[in-house]
Amino acid sequence: MKDLVPIAEQIAARLIERRQTIAIAESSTGGLISASLLAVPGASAYFLGGAVVYTRDARRLLMDIPDEAMKGIRSASEPYAKLLASQIRTRFATDWGLSETGATGPTGNRYGDAAGHSCMGLAGPENAVVTLETGSADRQANMHSFASAALNLLLQNLSR
Numbered sequence: 001m002k003d004l005v006p007i008a009e010q011i012a013a014r015l016i017e018r019r020q021t022i023a024i025a026e027s028s029t030g031g032l033i034s035a036s037l038l039a040v041p042g043a044s045a046y047f048l049g050g051a052v053v054y055t056r057d058a059r060r061l062l063m064d065i066p067d068e069a070m071k072g073i074r075s076a077s078e079p080y081a082k083l084l085a086s087q088i089r090t091r092f093a094t095d096w097g098l099s100e101t102g103a104t105g106p107t108g109n110r111y112g113d114a115a116g117h118s119c120m121g122l123a124g125p126e127n128a129v130v131t132l133e134t135g136s137a138d139r140q141a142n143m144h145s146f147a148s149a150a151l152n153l154l155l156q157n158l159s160r
Helices: 005-018 032-038 056-063 078-092 139-158
Strands: 022-026 047-052 096-103 117-123 128-133
Touching (some): 005 139, 022 032, 022 139, 032 047, 047 078, 078 117, 096 139
Parallel strands (some): 022 047, 022 096
Antiparallel strands (some): 096 117
16 A cells, blocks of 8 residues: 555645545445545644445445446446545535445456456546456455556546
8 A cells, every 4th residue: 555645645735725525436446445545644734534335235335326326337347436436425415526436356256357347437527437457366466556546547637
């Protein structure tokens, strides 16, 4: 996590400068994105909350996304990452919502995605979605790579 904190520090500086806030909805990173942002002193100025949305029940209970809203959308996809980012932003009434959903490994997920597959979504003044394929089955390395990619997605959009 040590190399994620410098990215989080840059994000923090920009959010504080802009007086903007963020909430995080993450799945396969297991809270690593939130932990990185919270490792920066003064995080309460911009970080309003987050959720680890790892299961269908978590999606329903924490994100208030019913099964009907998932028609035609599967998890670990760009449409789902967009939905998560938008929903977490709305639920916390923040300027930014950042999401991550994927398959860390060592095997793929039940939807046919290989280990190392992740989608990240950003909702806010800028909207973005990206897919990352690491090609690795190393669970911890993928968690780290996914968190880094999500933080960099946010940082790039805060730099505009």
